[in-house]
Amino acid sequence: MTESEKRSLLRGILKQVSRSFYLTLWVVPEKVRDQLGLAYLFCRAADTIADTDLIPPTERLKYLHLFREQFQSSRISREAIAEIQNSLVQHQGNPAERALLSHLTDGFRIFENFSRQDQDQIRKLVTTLTQGMEMDLTCFQAEASGMLRALPSERELDQYCYYVAGVVGEFWTRVIMGHFQSLQGWDEARMCKLGGHFGKGLQMTNILKDLAKDLARGRCYLSQNMLDEFKLNPQALKEPGGVVSLRPLLASLIRVTVYHLEGGWQYILAIPRREIRLRLACLWPHLFAIRTLERIYHADDLLNPQATVKITRREVYFTMILTTLLVFSNRMLTRYYEHLRRDLITRIVGE
Structure with a gap:
């Protein structure tokens, strides 16, 4: 992925997904901008998976776990990412969230080019943060009940x-x-x-x-x-x-x-x-x-x-x-x- 394509992904989708964070990222020093920007997109992707209301909470939990597994394993499964996309992209009414999930594979390509230290920090972040989404799906059953x-x-x-x-x-x-x-x-x-x-x-x-x-x-x-x-x-x-x-x-x-x-x-x-x-x-x-x-x-x-x-x-x-x-x-x-x-x-x- 070229630098131009990377910037297009990070900045274009970030601007669609969250204008407030995009504003913050604009002022962040360039040497950590990509790491912080991509980490935010991964977190928003997890949130989007957990909030896809058109599928049952049990299904969302399944795909949330599948997403988290990519950060717990030494190898990213393209098949797992494709399964998440094929199952959830079609249910996104928000164009920004649809674009976010559609570009997950590109996001992981950028991730693989980061230093091991930065990768480890993002892995820890997403692994922990998804526990909050899991709380949402297990504590609140109102959508079903x-x-x-x-x-x-x-x-x-x-x-x-x-x-x-x-x-x-x-x-x-x-x-x-x-x-x-x-x-x-x-x-x-x-x-x-x-x-x-x-x-x-x-x-x-x-x-x-x-x-x-x-x-x-x-x-x-x-x-x-x-x-x-x-x-x-x-x-x-x-x-x-x-x-x-x-x-x-x-x-x-x-x-x-x-x-x-x-x-x-x-x-x-x-x-x-x-x-x-x-x-x-x-x-x-x-x-x-x-x-x-x-x-x-x-x-x-x-x-x-x-x-x-x-x-x-x-x-x-x-x-x-x-x-x-x-x-x-x-x-x-x-x-x-x-x-x-x-x-x-x-x-x-x-x-």
Whole structure:
């Protein structure tokens, strides 16, 4: 595969599948761009397999396991990839996801050209992350039974967030440490832990933002014991006016999310100031998440599956421009972050 074809695959499909991550990848230093981009595509492919609603959960689980086996084996089976494609591509209504699965073979060709170290990191990432998709398919049987259920406890919620996002923070850490001399002084264990918190914070933001859409699919990632504590149940969240009853629990969950994002902030400040692109690639999703949390808390239509809670394009561009100007200064960045964080917490406490 030529360099031009590789770029077409990674950037073309990435732009279709996720504009937000494509934006982040654009600023990532070139020497790790392909590794991070392809890893993201593999993770999205696993997610697409798990979310193919037109086939039963048992079949999806079968193909998810088949996909995972390619990362657990020393040899990639072209026959297995073809089986996944032949069985699932036809069921994809989203053109981007159809293109993603159609190009899996090309993705594995790129993967085979990476260094052994980078391959090993991607293998570990996908093997762990697919355990989160497996939780989705085994814990939530609403599509088959018509029942809506929640995760049992905070322990399962935290485990799920680790599987699908915390491990991404660890992966990101190990990949960039392997390619940047300026990061050789990092304590790998500490930075992986902070990276894990960073990933969990981003995932918790997504869970809260997509709550209504997940409920419509029979999935409630809010734990049952937390719902019980606030005298709620998953079904009640789908009723008119449910958002008012949800707000006290929402405030508690936002505090948990901010706790994880605090780890993410320590992670960002540990990146050497001269590594501008690495800093920006972490700053943008972090600050977008903080801004989104405030939108989530105040959204009257949070539980409407037809509504989308997100920050404005103006806020996105403002954040990108401001952080580009402040990227060299830990003091100025922290002052801005503390302003956003304090404003978020104060608004929640004040109600």
